[in-house]
Amino acid sequence: MSDQQACSGCGFTHQCICHRIPNTESQIHLVLLTHENELTRDTNTGKLLQHSLKQCQSFIWQRKTPPAELLALLNDETHQPLLLFPSDKSIECQQAVSDTVSERTPLFIILDGTWQEAKKMLNKSPWLQTIPQVHLDVTSESSYTLRRNQDSGHLCTCEVGIELLKALNEAQPAKLIEDYYQHYLKVFQADKSGHALR
Numbered sequence: 039m040s041d042q043q044a045c046s047g048c049g050f051t052h053q054c055i056c057h058r059i060p061n062t063e064s065q066i067h068l069v070l071l072t073h074e075n076e077l078t079r080d081t082n083t084g085k086l087l088q089h090s091l092k093q094c095q096s097f098i099w100q101r102k103t104p105p106a107e108l109l110a111l112l113n114d115e116t117h118q119p120l121l122l123f124p125s126d127k128s129i130e131c132q133q134a135v136s137d138t139v140s141e142r143t144p145l146f147i148i149l150d151g152t153w154q155e156a157k158k159m160l161n162k163s164p165w166l167q168t169i170p171q172v173h174l175d176v177t178s179e180s181s182y183t184l185r186r187n188q189d190s191g192h193l194c195t196c197e198v199g200i201e202l203l204k205a206l207n208e209a210q211p212a213k214l215i216e217d218y219y220q221h222y223l224k225v226f227q228a229d230k231s232g233h234a235l236r
């Protein structure tokens with residue numbers, strides 16, 4: 039691109055990688071509940087999930103009430119909402135899925151923000167506190183390098199989605215999204231340095 043305008047799809051200025059966005063599908067339903075601070079962070083990786091997984095929706099977090107469309111999903115008897123939030127009462131996500139009655143589609147909610155923001159979102163939202171909490175047993179290290187002050191061991195939003203798909207034996211979409219994510223990280227560094235990836 040020569041006009042130095044950032045692509046409205048992938049957000050990059052010196053190259054566009056929109057053609058690399060995979061088109062994947064999953065048995066589960068994924069909801070990103072996004073803190074408004076994330077909207078202005080170019081280091082947000084939730085959008086990668088949203089772009090590449092058909093069953094992924096994103097909503098802006100509101101303290102008192104869930105967005106109407108999300109509320110409808112939460113109350114829909116064909117879904118089983120599960121909140122990805124490691125705590126002393128969370129259960130492993132694959133276990134949670136096998137405990138779910140088969141007529142219900144697991145609806146995983148990922149709090150899309152920093153760890154501090156995620157805790158705040160949960161603490162301030164009674165409507166989130168009633169949703170069963172689940173966690174991932176992740177052994178792989180995060181390769182997320184875009185935020186320096188991030189605690190090690192914390193996965194970014196896109197990695198959480200990838201690990202969730204892996205844990206639920208959805209290897210194919212997980213692989214495609216992971217390849218795109220890894221490419222995105224490399225392009226991000228090049229783009230911020232003012233050039234295309236060489």
Ligand SMILES: [Zn+2]
Nearest residue numbers: 045048054056
């Ligand atoms: Zn693009």
